[in-house]
Amino acid sequence: xxxxxxxxxxxxxxxxxxxxxxxxxxxxxxxxxxxxxxxxxxxxxxxxxxxxxxxxxxxxxxxxxxxxxxxxxxxxxxxxxxxxxxxxxxxxxxxxxxxxxxxxxxxxxxxxxxxxxxxxxxxxxxxxxxxxxxxxxxxxxxxxxxxxxxxxxxxxxxxxxxxxxxxxxxxxxxxxxxxxxxxxxxxxxxxxxxxxxxxxxxxxxxxxxxxxxxxxxxxxxxxxxxxxxxxxxxxxxxxxxxxxxxxxxxx
Amino acid sequence: xxxxxxxxxxxxxxxxxxxxxxxxxxxxxxxxxxxxxxxxxxxxxxxxxxxxxxxxxxxxxxxxxxxxxxxxxxxxxxxxxxxxxxxxxxxxxxxxxxxxxxxxxxxxxxxxxxxxxxxxxxxxxxxxxxxxxxxxxxxxxxxxxxxxxxxxxxxxxxxxxxxxxxxxxxxxxxxxxxxxxxxxxxxxxxxxxxxxxxxxxxxxxxxxxxxxxxxxxxxxxxxxxxxxxxxxxxxxxxxxxxxxxxxxxxx
Numbered sequence: 001x002x003x004x005x006x007x008x009x010x011x012x013x014x015x016x017x018x019x020x021x022x023x024x025x026x027x028x029x030x031x032x033x034x035x036x037x038x039x040x041x042x043x044x045x046x047x048x049x050x051x052x053x054x055x056x057x058x059x060x061x062x063x064x065x066x067x068x069x070x071x072x073x074x075x076x077x078x079x080x081x082x083x084x085x086x087x088x089x090x091x092x093x094x095x096x097x098x099x100x101x102x103x104x105x106x107x108x109x110x111x112x113x114x115x116x117x118x119x120x121x122x123x124x125x126x127x128x129x130x131x132x133x134x135x136x137x138x139x140x141x142x143x144x145x146x147x148x149x150x151x152x153x154x155x156x157x158x159x160x161x162x163x164x165x166x167x168x169x170x171x172x173x174x175x176x177x178x179x180x181x182x183x184x185x186x187x188x189x190x191x192x193x194x195x196x197x198x199x200x201x202x203x204x205x206x207x208x209x210x211x212x213x214x215x216x217x218x219x220x221x222x223x224x225x226x227x228x229x230x231x232x233x234x235x236x237x238x239x240x241x242x243x244x245x246x247x248x249x250x251x
Numbered sequence: 252x253x254x255x256x257x258x259x260x261x262x263x264x265x266x267x268x269x270x271x272x273x274x275x276x277x278x279x280x281x282x283x284x285x286x287x288x289x290x291x292x293x294x295x296x297x298x299x300x301x302x303x304x305x306x307x308x309x310x311x312x313x314x315x316x317x318x319x320x321x322x323x324x325x326x327x328x329x330x331x332x333x334x335x336x337x338x339x340x341x342x343x344x345x346x347x348x349x350x351x352x353x354x355x356x357x358x359x360x361x362x363x364x365x366x367x368x369x370x371x372x373x374x375x376x377x378x379x380x381x382x383x384x385x386x387x388x389x390x391x392x393x394x395x396x397x398x399x400x401x402x403x404x405x406x407x408x409x410x411x412x413x414x415x416x417x418x419x420x421x422x423x424x425x426x427x428x429x430x431x432x433x434x435x436x437x438x439x440x441x442x443x444x445x446x447x448x449x450x451x452x453x454x455x456x457x458x459x460x461x462x463x464x465x466x467x468x469x470x471x472x473x474x475x476x477x478x479x480x481x482x483x484x485x486x487x488x489x490x491x492x493x494x495x496x497x498x499x500x501x502x
Contacts, residue, residue, distance in 0.1 A: 041322075042292030042355050049443070049451040071292070071356075076452065080440045101368055104293050104484045105322075113486070117352055117435060141502070152498060158491045172502060177495045179487040184368060189331045192300070200300040201327065228500070230491035233355045235364070236430040240409045240481035244428045247403060249479070251392070251423060 002028045002146065003077045003086040003115075006094060007037045007107025010055060010065045014093035014127065017135035019062065021143040022090065029086075030055060030063025031077040033070060033107075038096075040107040042114065042233075043069045052076060070111035078118040089115035089122035090146055092162075093138045097128035099163045099217035099227060100183030102207065112159035113233045121149050122159040128221050129166030137172075138164045141226065154230075161229045163221045171224055178227040181216030183209040252278045253397065254328045254337040254366075257345060258288040258358025261306060261316045265344035265378065268386035270313070272394040273341065280337075281306060281314025282328040284321060284358075289347075291358040293365070293484075294320045303327060321362035329369040340366035341397055343376035343413075344389045350379075350414045350468035350478060351434030353458065363410035364484045372400050373410040379472050380417030388423075389415045392477065405481075412480045414472045422475055429478040432467030434460040 002022055006015040010032035022028045034053065045068045053065045064081060066073045070091065078085050091111040098106040108124045115122035125142040127133055141164060149160065161180075165172060186208050189201040211219045217227035253273055257266040261283035273279045285304065296319045304316045315332060317324045321342065329336050342362040349357040359375045366373035376393040378384055392415060400411065412431075416423060437459050440452040462470045468478035 036298065039295045039297045040292075041294045041361070043294040043320075044290045044292070044356055044454065046290045046454055047287065049445075049453045050440075051449060051451050069294075072454075075438050075454070076440065079438055080442065080452065101484060103486055104364070104368075105295055109486070110292070113355070117355075145500070148498065148500065155488070155491045155494055158488045160495075161486075169502075175500045175502065177492055179489065179492065180485050187326050187330050189301075189327065191331065194300075198302060200302050201331065202300045203295065203297055203323075203326070226502075228495065229486075230488040230495055231486040232488040232491075233352060233486070234431050234488075235354055235360070235412075235480075235482040235484070237406070237409045237481040237483040237485075238430065240406045240483075241428055241430065243406055244411075244479065244481055247399065249396075249399065249426045251420075251426065251477075 001086050002026045002088045002090055004028055004030045005032050005070050005073045005089060005091045005111040007040060007070045008095055009033050009036045014095050014135050018093050018139040018142050021139040022146060031073045033073060034065040034067045037069050037107045039105045040069045041105050042071055042110040044071045045069060070107040071114040074111050074114040078120060086120055088146055088150055089120050090142060092125035093135050093142060094126035095133050096130045097163050097221060098126040098161060099221055100181040102185060103161060103180055109161050113231055116157050116159045117233060121154040123149060123162055125162045127164050127166055137169045157232050158230045161231045163217055163227045165221050165224045167224055173224045176220040176225045176227055178217040178220050178229045179215050180229055181211040181218035183207060183211050183218040252280060252337050253339045253341055255279055255281045256283050256321055256324045256340060256342045256362040258291060258321045259346055260284050260287045265346050265386050269344050269390040269393050272390040273397060282324045283316060284324060285316040285318045288320050288358045290356045291320045292356050293322055293361040295322045296320060321358040322365040325362050325365040329371060337371055339397055339401055340371050340373035341393060344386050344393060345377035346384050347381045348379035348414050348472060349377040350472055351432040353436060354412060354431055360412050364482055367408050367410045368484055372405040374400060374413055376413045378415050378417055388420045408483050409481045412482045414468055414478045416472050416475045418475055424475045427471040427476045427478055429468040429471050429480045430466050431480050432462040432469035434458060434462045434469040
């Protein structure tokens with residue numbers, strides 16, 4: 001069984017498109033947030049109870065909607081919702097790219113890395129467009145990667161973060177194995193005043209892809225290649241360890 | 252100026268204790284969540300406006316309370332709240348350890364790594380206890396590390412994740428530079444029934460420290476050493492890249 005999650009919510013077009021594609025080959029169950037959870041990162045819900053609602057459409061059971069985050073969905077899916085843990089977790093297809101520094105904010109990527117914490121192989125699939133979203137090819141490529149991962153397995157603790165350029169299939173140049181790049185969102189906040197005369201701020205910002213390293217996911221996607229970055233949940237900067245060991249730190 | 256954040260909320264005893272300690276040496280301003288944001292990971296708020304409320308106590312301005320996540324607080328603190336960006340971000344003192352796999356869920360650690368995304372050096376300080384919390388020494392050690400980091404700087408994109416054992420000062424054995432360990436929370440969910448007869452689940456779980464590698468943060472903290480793990484926001488598993496390049500992936 002494949003568990004399918006996302007951060008756009010269980011009604012999103014992206015998850016529905018890949019659901020249909022995966023269902024041609026596998027048993028698939030959606031376990032996804034009831035509401036949009038974009039940019040929720042690896043948040044989990046400790047202080048509220050989680051409600052799990054069966055999704056039945058056209059008299060067919062297709063999964064569960066959860067009033068929580070993508071990571072909550074995966075924790076439930078790997079512990080209490082099923083008799084057997086899933087063989088694979090697929091997260092997406094997300095509306096919008098999840099590469100560069102933005103990957104760390106992504107609920108879509110976090111659902112996949114949460115699965116690896118629970119020992120389940122996982123892939124995250126994102127389409128690099130917020131507007132022109134034809135999920136057809138992204139869903140097909142995601143299903144193909146699901147087959148490959150089920151066959152090859154994945155290194156322990158590693159998930160795949162897959163980003164697909166939003167261009168017609170004929171324009172996609174190939175597939176690149178990449179690292180997380182350094183492109184990031186340059187934040188701005190709209191400052192506004194509410195009807196009771198209190199200031200408030202609304203997050204805005206624009207992604208800036210100024211990456212020139214060919215090994216980076218953002219470079220490859222903006223050059224019309226599919227990027228596949230292996231990700232893990234180890235935040236250690238190993239390079240910095242030797243530097244810190246030289247410091248004189250006492251109690 | 253130092254900006255002080257946390258995920259337990261601006262009223263928490265941990266942040267107040269280190270505020271007093273830092274204020275002996277530096278100009279410090281609190282920019283912290285209005286409500287507890289534990290386990291919010293690197294979540295940011297896109298779909299709601301953020302309200303920023305001045306905190307004035309005993310006629311003294313001490314900072315801002317934000318109705319958002321720790322990462323939201325840092326984004327506001329580094330862009331719109333001040334004329335100059337802070338020289339250093341300190342996050343904590345958190346009530347409870349943030350080591351092993353748990354670091355990825357931590358709002359406290361995410362506030363520090365968000366600062367590094369914005370180019371500001373940062374440290375996260377956590378006391379490994381949920382019950383017996385005497386924050387005095389943790390606050391003193393955090394202030395000492397703030398001084399060291401302001402003097403030495405930090406490698407680009409690196410923050411320090413500091414965990415302090417909750418034992419009397421005389422029992423602390425030393426300071427270790429560590430990597431993020433593999434200890435994790437073994438989840439359970441309490442299944443309950445609400446007054447309207449709907450099932451719901453409440454997250455529970457217990458941390459299991461079965462790490463035997465001396466280089467790991469969780470090993471050191473459970474052996475009464477302070478652990479300092481350099482962390483970054485690069486999720487790439489570099490080891491897995493070569494393995495994936497051998498795979499036959501076509502369009």
